[in-house]
Amino acid sequence: MVTLLSILVLGFFLGMRHATDPDHVIAVTTIVSRQRSIRNAALIGILWGIGHTITIFAVGSAIILFSLVIPPRVGLTMELSVGLMLILLGVLNLSGMMRWISGAVAAPGAGHHSHAHSHGDYVHDHSHGHGLEKHGHSENATPVSWMDRTFGTLGLYQILRPLAVGIVHGLAGSAAVALLVLTTIRVPLWAACYLLVFGVGTIAGMMLITTAIAVPFRYSADRFVRFNRSLGLISGLVSVGFGIFIVYEMGFANGLFTRNPTWSPR
Numbered sequence: 001m002v003t004l005l006s007i008l009v010l011g012f013f014l015g016m017r018h019a020t021d022p023d024h025v026i027a028v029t030t031i032v033s034r035q036r037s038i039r040n041a042a043l044i045g046i047l048w049g050i051g052h053t054i055t056i057f058a059v060g061s062a063i064i065l066f067s068l069v070i071p072p073r074v075g076l077t078m079e080l081s082v083g084l085m086l087i088l089l090g091v092l093n094l095s096g097m098m099r100w101i102s103g104a105v106a107a108p109g110a111g112h113h114s115h116a117h118s119h120g121d122y123v124h125d126h127s128h129g130h131g132l133e134k135h136g137h138s139e140n141a142t143p144v145s146w147m148d149r150t151f152g153t154l155g156l157y158q159i160l161r162p163l164a165v166g167i168v169h170g171l172a173g174s175a176a177v178a179l180l181v182l183t184t185i186r187v188p189l190w191a192a193c194y195l196l197v198f199g200v201g202t203i204a205g206m207m208l209i210t211t212a213i214a215v216p217f218r219y220s221a222d223r224f225v226r227f228n229r230s231l232g233l234i235s236g237l238v239s240v241g242f243g244i245f246i247v248y249e250m251g252f253a254n255g256l257f258t259r260n261p262t263w264s265p266r
Contacts, residue, residue, distance in 0.1 A: 004190060011194045015201020018173070019049065019209055023082055023242065027165050028210050030089040030239045033232045036221050038214045044162045045210030046203055051166025052173075053199025059171065060178035060195045065188050070175050072263035076256040078171040079263075083246030085168050090239030093232060176265035 018024075028048055035041045062068045070078075177198060178191075185191040220228040255261040 004185075007184060008194060008197045011197040012201035012204075015198040015203075016205030016208075018177075018198070019202045019205030021173075023086065023172075023246065024048075024052075024169055024206070025209060025213075026235075026239050026242050027082075027086055027089060027169065028162065028206065029213050029235045030086075030093045031162055031165070032210050032213045033093060033217055033235045035214055036218055038211055038218055040158075041214030041218075042207050042211045044158075045207040047159060047162040048166035048169075048210070049199070049203030049206040051163040051168075052170040052202055052206075053166075053196070055167050055170025056174045056177055056199055056202075057192070057195045059174035060181070061192045063175060063178040064182060064191045064195075070265075072261045073256065075175060075263040075265065076250045076254055076261050078175075080247060080250040080256060081168050082172045083243045083250065085165060086239045086243030086246065088243075089165070090236045090241075090243060093236030093239065179265055 028045060031044055032041045035044065063070070177195065181191045181194050185194055217228060217231060220231065251257045254263055
């Protein structure tokens with residue numbers, strides 16, 4: 001009983017360490033970089049961890065209880081999905097940053113200049129003068145405003161994004177975690193319990209990580225606007241770069257796009 005308890009405690013701390021994997025941190029950073037609330041950033045970490053735990057427990061339990069074997073091509077595809085998701089998150093982050101930069105460096109015209117501003121997460125620019133002006137579009141006529149109107153009333157928009165990202169990350173890591181458990185715990189029921197404890201540790205670890213990441217973004221938002229924008233730009237570039245690296249590694253180095261793929265869970 002003492003040995004089993006120690007294994008479960010170890011599982012919790014291993015779950016916390018698992019949250020610090022580079023692809024996990026990069027993914028949540030691209031989301032948290034737009035947050036101005038530390039509390040909301042912590043919630044994002046919890047939601048990411050819940051999504052990750054759902055997949056780890058579902059797929060891992062299937063491997064443990066039914067001796068499920070994941071073919072190399074399926075495993076590589078799950079890993080590839082993480083790379084594609086990182087690229088998407090990075091591009092979405094950079095699109096907002098690029099609009100702000102283009103507005104900040106645009107040459108002013110005769111009595112008019114380009115002014116970058118935001119509506120929620122949506123950043124864009126348009127020309128205007130210093131007299132009475134017409135805004136040029138409705139406050140509700142932006143992509144993010146449309147999404148907020150569609151999903152925000154139910155509170156789903158900000159919830160589903162980190163949850164979905166966590167689910168995708170869980171797909172990539174579930175096989176490795178399950179196989180590691182099988183080498184340590186022979187009783188399937190206790191092995192499944194270990195997965196839950198591991199998931200709780202991951203939730204706790206990611207909550208701490210997103211809280212720590214949010215601090216520089218939060219306190220540089222008003223005091224150091226350009227520095228804050230630079231942090232967002234860097235997070236987007238890193239996300240795209242690391243995503244491309246994963247796609248190359250899974251697709252070409254490990255042979256997903258060839259006839260003889262090779263894959264080992266890690």
